[in-house]
Amino acid sequence: MVDSYRPKDLKDALRIRGEYGSTPLAGGTDLMVRYQSWAGTLPLFTNSVMFVGHLHELKYIKKIENSLEVGGTATLSMVADHPDTPRVLRDAVLSIAAPALRNNATLTGNICNASPAGDSVCALYALDALIRLEKNGSSRELPVVEFITGPGRTLLGKDELVTAITIPLKNSSIDNFTKVGTRRANALSKLSFTGIADYKNGRIDSIALTFGAVGPTVVRSVELEKKLLGLSRAELKAGKESILSDYSTVIVPIDDQRSTAVYRKKVALNLLDKFINEVADYE
Amino acid sequence: MGSNIALKEDDIKGVKMAAKISIPVLRIDAREKAGGWTHYIADYEFDNLQHGRFLRSERARAKIIEIRKPDFPEGYYYIDASDIPPGGKNNIQMIKDDWRVFADGDVRYIGETIALILGPEKQIVLDLLNQIEVVYEDLVPSFTFQDALSCKGGAIHGTDNIFAEFLLNIGDVDNAFPGAVRVVEGVYETGFQEHLYMETQGIVATWEDEKITLYASSQCPFYIRKSVAGTLGVPLGDIRVKQAATGGAFGGKEHFPDVIATPLAVAVNKIKKPVAMIFDRIEDISFTCKRHPGRISIKTGLDRDNNIVAMEIDTLVNGGAYESSTPIVLQRAIIHGLGVYRIPNARIHGRAVATNTFPSDAYRGFGAPQGLFAIEMHMSHIADEIGMPVSQFKRKHFIKTGDITITNAKMHDDVKLPGMLAKIEEMSDYSEKVKKYEDDPLRGIGLSFVNHGGGFTGNGEQAVIKGVVKMKRLEDGKAGLYVSVVEMGQGLQTALRKIASKELELDYLDIVYDNPDTDIVPDSGPTCASRSTMVVGFLVQECAKKLKIKWDEGVGAEAEHVYTHPEEFVWEQETLQGDAYPSYGWGVNVVEVELDPFTYEVKTTGVWAVWDVGVTIDETIMQGQSSGGVIQALGYASIEKCELKNGAFMQRTMADYTIPTSLDFPEVHTVFIDNPYKYGPSGAKGAGELVFDAAPPAYAEAVQNAIGKRIYEIPVTPEMIMEALR
Amino acid sequence: MKEIKFVLNGKEVSVKADPLKRLLDVLREDKKMTGVKEGCGEGECGACAVLKDGVLVNSCMIPLGAAEGSEIITPEGIRDTEKGKCIIDAFGTAGAVQCGFCTPGMMMATDALLTQNKKPSVDEIREALSGNLCRCTGYDLIVKGVQIASERGKDLW
Ligand SMILES: Cc1cc2nc3c(=O)[nH]c(=O)nc-3n(C[C@@H](O)[C@@H](O)[C@H](O)COP(=O)(O)OP(=O)(O)OC[C@H]3O[C@@H](n4cnc5c(N)ncnc54)[C@H](O)[C@@H]3O)c2cc1C
Numbered sequence A: 001m002v003d004s005y006r007p008k009d010l011k012d013a014l015r016i017r018g019e020y021g022s023t024p025l026a027g028g029t030d031l032m033v034r035y036q037s038w039a040g041t042l043p044l045f046t047n048s049v050m051f052v053g054h055l056h057e058l059k060y061i062k063k064i065e066n067s068l069e070v071g072g073t074a075t076l077s078m079v080a081d082h083p084d085t086p087r088v089l090r091d092a093v094l095s096i097a098a099p100a101l102r103n104n105a106t107l108t109g110n111i112c113n114a115s116p117a118g119d120s121v122c123a124l125y126a127l128d129a130l131i132r133l134e135k136n137g138s139s140r141e142l143p144v145v146e147f148i149t150g151p152g153r154t155l156l157g158k159d160e161l162v163t164a165i166t167i168p169l170k171n172s173s174i175d176n177f178t179k180v181g182t183r184r185a186n187a188l189s190k191l192s193f194t195g196i197a198d199y200k201n202g203r204i205d206s207i208a209l210t211f212g213a214v215g216p217t218v219v220r221s222v223e224l225e226k227k228l229l230g231l232s233r234a235e236l237k238a239g240k241e242s243i244l245s246d247y248s249t250v251i252v253p254i255d256d257q258r259s260t261a262v263y264r265k266k267v268a269l270n271l272l273d274k275f276i277n278e279v280a281d282y283e
Numbered sequence B: 001m002g003s004n005i006a007l008k009e010d011d012i013k014g015v016k017m018a019a020k021i022s023i024p025v026l027r028i029d030a031r032e033k034a035g036g037w038t039h040y041i042a043d044y045e046f047d048n049l050q051h052g053r054f055l056r057s058e059r060a061r062a063k064i065i066e067i068r069k070p071d072f073p074e075g076y077y078y079i080d081a082s083d084i085p086p087g088g089k090n091n092i093q094m095i096k097d098d099w100r101v102f103a104d105g106d107v108r109y110i111g112e113t114i115a116l117i118l119g120p121e122k123q124i125v126l127d128l129l130n131q132i133e134v135v136y137e138d139l140v141p142s143f144t145f146q147d148a149l150s151c152k153g154g155a156i157h158g159t160d161n162i163f164a165e166f167l168l169n170i171g172d173v174d175n176a177f178p179g180a181v182r183v184v185e186g187v188y189e190t191g192f193q194e195h196l197y198m199e200t201q202g203i204v205a206t207w208e209d210e211k212i213t214l215y216a217s218s219q220c221p222f223y224i225r226k227s228v229a230g231t232l233g234v235p236l237g238d239i240r241v242k243q244a245a246t247g248g249a250f251g252g253k254e255h256f257p258d259v260i261a262t263p264l265a266v267a268v269n270k271i272k273k274p275v276a277m278i279f280d281r282i283e284d285i286s287f288t289c290k291r292h293p294g295r296i297s298i299k300t301g302l303d304r305d306n307n308i309v310a311m312e313i314d315t316l317v318n319g320g321a322y323e324s325s326t327p328i329v330l331q332r333a334i335i336h337g338l339g340v341y342r343i344p345n346a347r348i349h350g351r352a353v354a355t356n357t358f359p360s361d362a363y364r365g366f367g368a369p370q371g372l373f374a375i376e377m378h379m380s381h382i383a384d385e386i387g388m389p390v391s392q393f394k395r396k397h398f399i400k401t402g403d404i405t406i407t408n409a410k411m412h413d414d415v416k417l418p419g420m421l422a423k424i425e426e427m428s429d430y431s432e433k434v435k436k437y438e439d440d441p442l443r444g445i446g447l448s449f450v451n452h453g454g455g456f457t458g459n460g461e462q463a464v465i466k467g468v469v470k471m472k473r474l475e476d477g478k479a480g481l482y483v484s485v486v487e488m489g490q491g492l493q494t495a496l497r498k499i500a501s502k503e504l505e506l507d508y509l510d511i512v513y514d515n516p517d518t519d520i521v522p523d524s525g526p527t528c529a530s531r532s533t534m535v536v537g538f539l540v541q542e543c544a545k546k547l548k549i550k551w552d553e554g555v556g557a558e559a560e561h562v563y564t565h566p567e568e569f570v571w572e573q574e575t576l577q578g579d580a581y582p583s584y585g586w587g588v589n590v591v592e593v594e595l596d597p598f599t600y601e602v603k604t605t606g607v608w609a610v611w612d613v614g615v616t617i618d619e620t621i622m623q624g625q626s627s628g629g630v631i632q633a634l635g636y637a638s639i640e641k642c643e644l645k646n647g648a649f650m651q652r653t654m655a656d657y658t659i660p661t662s663l664d665f666p667e668v669h670t671v672f673i674d675n676p677y678k679y680g681p682s683g684a685k686g687a688g689e690l691v692f693d694a695a696p697p698a699y700a701e702a703v704q705n706a707i708g709k710r711i712y713e714i715p716v717t718p719e720m721i722m723e724a725l726r
Numbered sequence C: 001m002k003e004i005k006f007v008l009n010g011k012e013v014s015v016k017a018d019p020l021k022r023l024l025d026v027l028r029e030d031k032k033m034t035g036v037k038e039g040c041g042e043g044e045c046g047a048c049a050v051l052k053d054g055v056l057v058n059s060c061m062i063p064l065g066a067a068e069g070s071e072i073i074t075p076e077g078i079r080d081t082e083k084g085k086c087i088i089d090a091f092g093t094a095g096a097v098q099c100g101f102c103t104p105g106m107m108m109a110t111d112a113l114l115t116q117n118k119k120p121s122v123d124e125i126r127e128a129l130s131g132n133l134c135r136c137t138g139y140d141l142i143v144k145g146v147q148i149a150s151e152r153g154k155d156l157w
C-alpha cells in the first residue's frame, strides 16, 4: 500500500511533487492498467501517487497568438473537440481507444507514458510541440523530441510536472496522419505515420515526417528532412526512391504480439511513399 | 421477476410471418439484463466468502522437484492433490478423465493447476502465492503437429500422442484417382480462437445443508456435478450445482468449468466454507481452452468434364495436453469434411494429437468450422485452377436429397441450396460483382456454403445423453418447465417458453423456467451441439402435449418426456457409419471486401447470409444469432490472432487479443428460409453453431479474390497479405 | 484509508477506503452497484462504464481518489428514469440483449450519446459504441436498439 495525495491546486501539487516525488496520476489509463492486480485488490503502485486530473487550472485549451496551448490536465476529448487543433493531432487523438477513454485520459499522460506507439506523440513530433515542465519556483520548456528519451523514459524531473503543451500552428497545406491498428477501432498501433509539408515558390519550404511504433521512440530524422527542403515537385518525384532508401535505414521495428518487423517497415515505407506522391502532386 | 413485461406494439410490427412461432416476442431476460438487475456469479453475495487463486505451472513440460511454501497464516490454505479425500480421484471426469485436478509430480502445459491458494483476504492470498517457489526440472516440450507426430521429448499421451484417429471412406478412392485428368492439392490451416465471452469464468463452491453446492457460470450444470462427484468419490446426488446467469459461453463454459469446480470442491470439502474463483480477464485469456487449431490437407482428382471423381483428406487437430472433448471435435471436423458436396469417392483420415499446450476444447462449431474452411477454400482453388466461376463449380457438386454422405448414409434433408444461392445472389449481386471486380486489384467478394449437423454426433443423444424434461401445472394457470439446458445469451429461456406455451395455449410469460438447479431439474443434457432448441425443444414440445392432456387434473399435474431416437436414423459408433445427424442446418454467406494497398488492411464492405434452420422459433432471436455468429466468425477469419511462443499464448490481454468492435464490420443482412424438420419443435433445427461456420471461408475467398493470390490460412492478417503480394 | 465523498446517483456518499482502490471495486463492493460489470479491468471493454460529471468513463481505470467530489452515475442511477426505461425498452424491442453482460454498459454509452446527439446516424452510433465490446450480438441489433431509443425518446434527451 502506498500513500496518495490530492492537491487542492497547482501550487499544492508542485509542493507535494517536490517534497515526496509522488507519481502524477491524471486519467490513470496507463498507470491503472500498468499496476493492475487481482480485481478487488489495490493496484501495485510502488511509489506514492498524486492525483492531478482534477486540477482545474490546467484543464484548458486555448489559442495564444500562433500557438495552441493545451493545459496539463486537458483530456484527449477536449483536444479532439477544439476547433484550432491541427488536423493531424485531431486525427491522431481520435484514433486513440474509444470515447469513454478519451473523456478521461490526458494528452500529457499520452506523452509522459513515452510509448513509441503513443498516437498523439507521433503527431506532436511532427508538429514541433513543446512541453512545459514546472516545479516549485521555476519552469522550462523542451521540444517533445528532446523530452522523450526512450521507451517509457522522459526528462521529467522528479520534482516537476508537465503543465502545458504548446503546439505552433503552421497552417500547412499538406498533412496526413495514418494509424495502422490491430483492428479498425479501439486498437493499439502496429505503426503510425504523420506527414506535414508546405511549398513556397514551388519548392518545399517545410516538411516533417514521423513514424510511430517502429523504433524505441517515435522516429523523426531532421537530417533526412533537411535533404528535402528546397526540392521542387519534379525533384521530389525523381528522388523518391533514394528518399525511401534513406528512411529504410532509420526505421528499425521489432516483432511483437501485435505485428512483425517486416510488416511494420514495409507499411511505414508505403505510407511515406504515398505521402511523397501526395506532396509531389499537390496543386 | 420479469413477469410484468408488456410487449410494445412495435415489438411485433413489420415481421414477416414464416410460421406463427417465429413472430418475435420480448425476450424474457432482456429488461433485467439491460438495467443491470441480473446477478452474474461475481455479483452474488456469500457470508464468510473465501477467495481462491491457482498456483499454476510456469513450464510447458517439467518434473516438479520441490514446492517451497511460506508459512500460511491461520485461515489460509494450500490445497493440492493430497487433499482429495480417500475414495476420490485426482482426475476430472469429462468424457475421459486424463485431465488432472492438480498437477502432481509433473506439469504438462503452461498454466496447469498445481494448487489452490485461498483465504479471506485477496491481497494475502496473492502475497502467499508470490512467495511460493516451484522448482522444476525441464523436459523437452512438444508444441507443433510435427513435434507431436514425432513424439518429441517422448509421448505425452499413450505411446504415440494420438488422442483419436478415424478413417471415413465412401466409394473407391484408390481406383478413382488414376482416372483423374487433373489433381489439385492444398493444405489449409486454422488458428487457436479464444471464446472471449464478456463474463469471465467464475464459480463459487459452498457448503450448504451439509452438501457441496456450486454456483456456476456454466453451460452444463450436470457436467460439473459429474466431475465434482467423481473427484470426491461421492454419489452424484451429494453434489448440487446451480447455474448462475451466464454472460456468454460459446463452448468455453462446457467442460472448462470442471477445471475450476473440482479444485474448489476439494477445498470446500476440507474447510466447509464458501470459496470463490472468478477469473480476471488476463487469466481467462491466458489460461482457458481455445478452439482446436487445424491442419487439413486435401487432394482432389477431376475428370475431363471437371467433375470431382475422388478426394482424399487428411485432418489434424491439436488437442493440447489433455483429451477433454477432442475426439468428438475431430469427429465433427471430418464428418463435415466434404462440406455440402457430393463426392463419389472420398477418404478422410483424421487424427487428434497431444502437445504441451493448453488443452483445446469446445468452441461454437466444434470442429466443423475447421473442416468447412478447408473444403470451401479448396473448392475455390479448384475453380480457380480450371477457370470456372466458383459459384458454378460449387453448385455443380451440391449434395442432393438422397445422395450418399461421407458416413455412408442417405442425406435425408430436403436440400434447398440452389434456392438459397439464388436468394443470396439477389441480395448481394454476387455474380455481377465477381465480374466487376475481376480487374480490380482492391476489391473482392467471396461465397461460401455450409451445413451443420444438429445435436450430438451419431447416436449420442440416445446412447450417452438420454435427455429428460419435465413439466408441471402450477398455481394461477402457470406451468413449470424443468430442463437442464441453460440460457447463456442465445435466447433459450424465451424459445423454450414459446415452444411450451404454444402447446399449452398459454402466454409464454406463464411458463416458469428458472436457471437449472441439479437438485430440481432432470438431466436433459448439456447446452451445446446446437441441440437445445432442436432436441430439447422437441422434448419440451412433446412434454407440453402430454401435460396438456393432463391439465384438467389440476395443479400439480405432471408430465415427463424422454428422448427416443427416431427409428429411421441408424448409426454404428464403432465404425462411424450411418446417419451422423438426423438433420442439418444449411447456410450461404457472401462477404465483400476492399483492400488498402498501402497498409494491406482489409475493410469489409458487405455481408449477406441466408440460412435454413428449419423454422425460426423467434425471428429476432435468430437475427441476433446470425449477426453475432457471423461477426464472431469474421473475427476468427481476420483479427483474432492467437499465437504460441514456447507454449504460452502471446496475446494475453483484450488489447492484444482483439475481437470485433462495432466499427470493424458492417451490418449482416440476413434471411431465413422455411424448411421444417419433422423432429424439431414447430419444425426448428439446430442453428447456434451453423451461423458461425460460413463466414470464415467467405471472407478468405473475398480477400483472395481481391489480391489475386490463394489463401490457405486464417486468420488472414495484413501481415500475411503483404507476404502474399510480395 | 481515507474518507472520500462523491455524489452517487444523485446522493452524496462517503466511502472509507484507500484512494487508490478502483472506482469499479468501490461501486461493486462497497456500494453494491453490481450493474457495473467487470469485463476486462484494463479499459478495453466498457462493461464498467459509468458517467462521471456527465461524461462516459470506464470505472476500472479510475482510482477512487480521482473521483472525489465528482458526480457518478451507474446503471442503477438511470434504469428507473424515463431515459433509462426508454433505452431498456428499446433494447428489448430490438433484440439487443443476449447474454446481457455488456448491456448495462451499452445503456450508459447510449445515454451519453443521446445526450450529445439526439438523432445519431448509424455511423455515429457505431462510433459511440466502439469502446463497448459485445461478443454475442455482432452489434446490429444494439445499433437498432439505439435508433429505436432515439426515435421513441426524442423528447427525453
Ligand atoms: C484500453 C486502452 C486503449 C488505449 N489505446 C491507445 C491508443 O490507441 N493509442 C495511444 O496512444 N494510447 C492508447 N492508450 C494509452 C492512453 O490511454 C494513455 O497513454 C493516455 O493518454 C494517458 O493519459 P492519462 O491521463 O490516462 O495518463 P496516466 O495513466 O494518468 O499517466 C500516464 C503517465 O503520465 C504521467 N503524467 C500524467 N500527468 C502528468 C503530469 N501532469 N506531469 C507529469 N507526468 C504526468 C504519469 O505519471 C504516467 O507516467 C490506451 C489505453 C487503454 C487503457
Ligand code: FES
Pocket: C037, C038, C039, C040, C041, C042, C043, C044, C045, C046, C047, C048, C049, C058, C059, C060, C061
Ligand atoms: S472492465 Fe473496465 S473497460 Fe472493461
Ligand code: FES
Pocket: B198, B247, B248, B489, C096, C097, C098, C099, C100, C101, C102, C103, C133, C134, C135, C136, C137
Ligand atoms: S450480449 Fe453478450 S456480450 Fe453483449
